[in-house]
Amino acid sequence: QVGSSLQNPSIGPAFTKMSSFLIVYSDYCNNHQKALDVVERCSKHNSSFNHFLNQKRKDPRSRKLDLNSFLIKPLQRICKYPLFLRELLRHTKKEDSEYKEVEEALKKIEQTVKLVNESKRRDESQAKLKEVQAKFINGQKLGIVDSQRSYICEAKIRLADD
Numbered sequence: 256q257v258g259s260s261l262q263n264p265s266i267g268p269a270f271t272k273m274s275s276f277l278i279v280y281s282d283y284c285n286n287h288q289k290a291l292d293v294v295e296r297c298s299k300h301n302s303s304f305n306h307f308l309n310q311k312r313k314d315p316r317s318r319k320l321d322l323n324s325f326l327i328k329p330l331q332r333i334c335k336y337p338l339f340l341r342e343l344l345r346h347t348k349k350e351d352s353e354y355k356e357v358e359e360a361l362k363k364i365e366q367t368v369k370l371v372n373e374s375k376r377r378d379e380s381q382a383k384l385k386e387v388q389a390k391f392i393n394g395q396k397l398g399i400v401d402s403q404r405s406y407i408c409e410a411k412i413r414l415a416d417d
Contacts, residue, residue: 265353265356266340266343266353266356266357266360267353267355267356267357267358267359267360268356268360269360270336270340270357270360270361270363270364271356271359271360271363274360274363274364274366274367275363275367277333277336277364277367277368277371278367278370278371280329280330280333280367280371281370281371281374281375283329283330284330284333284371284374284375285374285375285378287326287327287330290326291323291326294308294322294323294326308321308322333367333368333371334368336364336368337361337364337365337368340357340360340361340364341361343357344357344358344361377405379406380404380405380406381400381402381405381406383406384399384400384401384404384405384406385400387399387406388400
């Protein structure tokens with residue numbers, strides 16, 4: 256049910272209620288590139304899979320979009336929710352009963368998007384730390400990778416001659 260009744264739907268409460276469930280986007284976002292890599296690898300090495308993807312792309316219901324185009328949609332969508340709610344607020348009178356509800360929904364959705372973005376940054380940082388650790392001789396476990404550490408920056412260094 257959206258809002259207080261089906262005859263009088265309310266967008267604000269629907270988004271407020273939905274916002275707590277959107278945190279699952281963190282996992283989706285963090286694994287998106289891995290999913291793209293799997294699709295690419297399977298497409299190259301499995302002709303049946305590649306044929307299946309081509310057939311589905313030709314299906315009118317897919318609007319000629321490939322699988323990767325569908326895999327990006329959830330990431331694009333979560334970024335659009337705050338834009339939609341801001342626009343809705345802009346066109347809602349402050350004295351309207353829905354204004355506060357939409358305003359609250361916007362705050363909740365922005366918090367959720369912020370958490371998803373922070374999760375993605377942490378995941379990328381951990382991946383970069385793993386990359387750095389793997390560059391050491393024989394992949395020694397040097398304790399570089401730790402959930403309390405984050406990758407800050409990258410730079411080239413030049414050793415000075417004696």
